[in-house]
Amino acid sequence: MKIGYIRVSTVKQATQGTSLETQEEALKAAGCERLYIDRGKSGASVDRPELTRMRSSLREGDEVVVSKLDRFGRNLRDTLALIDEFTQAGVGFSSLAEGIKTDNSPTGKLMLNVFASFAEFERDRIAERTAEGIEKAKQAGKKFGRPEADHTEQIQKLSEIEFKYPRMTVSEKAKQLDVSVATYHRIRRAREALALTP
Structure with a gap:
C-alpha cells in the first residue's frame, strides 16, 4: 500500500494556504491510499504525532510517499534514520519532487544522501540568514525580547x-x-x- 505523509509548518498553512492542498493532490495522484497530516509542525520537531502514528501502522511491502523531501524532515541524520528504519522493515520510501525512490541499489542510496544533504544545507542557510538579520537589527539599535518593566x-x-x-x-x-x-x-x-x- 502507498501511504502519504504531509507536513505543513504553520496552522495558517494547514487551514488557509495552498501547501496542504498541493501536497494532498500530488500524493493522491501518486496513488496514495492513506494520508497522515501533521499540521503546524516544523521539520525539526520531534513531536509529530501523525508521523508516529504512520510509523506504527506500516507493514512490510508498504511505501511511504512525500511530495518533497523537506516535507518529511530537514535534518539529515534523522531523515536517513527514518528511511533506514523503513528499509529494515521492508518499507519503501519515495519523494516525488526530487524523484527519489529508495531501493537497495547504489544509485538509490547515493541520490537519497545527496538530496537529504541539500535539504539540511538549505535549512542551515535560512538559520544563518536569520541570525545575520537579527545581528544587523541589533547594531541598528533594535531591541529584542521582552521589554523591561518600569519598577x-x-x-x-x-x-x-x-x-x-x-x-x-x-x-x-x-x-x-x-x-x-x-x-x-x-x-x-x-x-x-x-x-x-x-
Missing part, C-alpha cells in the same frame, strides 16, 4: 519598607510589594542599576 514606584516603596523594617525577610518584603520573590529580586537589581547610573 520606579516599586523601587521607592521597597526603599521605604527596608528603611522602616530592616529585619524583614525577603518573602515578607515581596508580600508587602504584592509581587513574587523573583520579581522582588528584579526590583532590587533595577534599583542597583539606577544607583550605578551616573
